[in-house]
Amino acid sequence: MSWHREELLKDDGLKETQLSSEQRYDGYFMNVQRDTVELPNGQTSTREYMKHPGAVMIIPVFDNGDVLLERQFRYPLHQVFVEFPAGKMDGGELPLQTAHRELLEETGYTASEWQHVTSIHNAIAYCDEVIHFYLARGLVKRDEQKLDDNEFLQTMRVPFGELELWVKQGWVADVKTQLGMFWLKDMMTQK
Numbered sequence: 577m578s579w580h581r582e583e584l585l586k587d588d589g590l591k592e593t594q595l596s597s598e599q600r601y602d603g604y605f606m607n608v609q610r611d612t613v614e615l616p617n618g619q620t621s622t623r624e625y626m627k628h629p630g631a632v633m634i635i636p637v638f639d640n641g642d643v644l645l646e647r648q649f650r651y652p653l654h655q656v657f658v659e660f661p662a663g664k665m666d667g668g669e670l671p672l673q674t675a676h677r678e679l680l681e682e683t684g685y686t687a688s689e690w691q692h693v694t695s696i697h698n699a700i701a702y703c704d705e706v707i708h709f710y711l712a713r714g715l716v717k718r719d720e721q722k723l724d725d726n727e728f729l730q731t732m733r734v735p736f737g738e739l740e741l742w743v744k745q746g747w748v749a750d751v752k753t754q755l756g757m758f759w760l761k762d763m764m765t766q767k
Contacts, residue, residue, distance in 0.1 A: 589616055592623070600624070605664070606703075628705035632675045633662040635693065635756045636685060636712045641736050641764070644683055644715065645753075648729040658742065659750045662707070671695075671708035679712060681722045683731050688714030693759050698751060707752055709759065736760070 592613040601608035607627045614620055636644035643660070650657050663678035665671065672690060679685055693709040723729065734742075742748045743757050 626703040630665040631707045646729045659753045675710040684719045687712035
């Protein structure tokens, strides 16, 4: 049997209906909700989840195939991670606007070519966050980083093959960066 998108994503017999909702935490970056839902079998249950404004990740590629990466300490896991540039969407911003802003702020680079690659939901069990992936080419260093007061990161230019090796060795544990590397590899082999 061949599935069509509409059939695959149809909520027939699976949908949960919100009966009530309360905000349990109102933070700067995210909020926590607790909803009471009616299950498909008529029973009720609760669902706790984080609401997130959405984000972008940029896959910056130089003309020779090198990629631009960042090293950043991530407090929840108390370690430094290697990542593609990324950031949350500010109120009213379109994803591509956020991508332009974040690339310039975090790296000092601009790009002349932008391509939407995909959008992912990286934590569907407990968060509504969506991350939009953009490929950025035609990179030009325009300025110094303009990081937020509480943001510290280092940029590095790395050959694509080295990034691929780091992912395979487990040195790049950030899932969005791993996915971005695989998408980039696929796009490079299709040329």
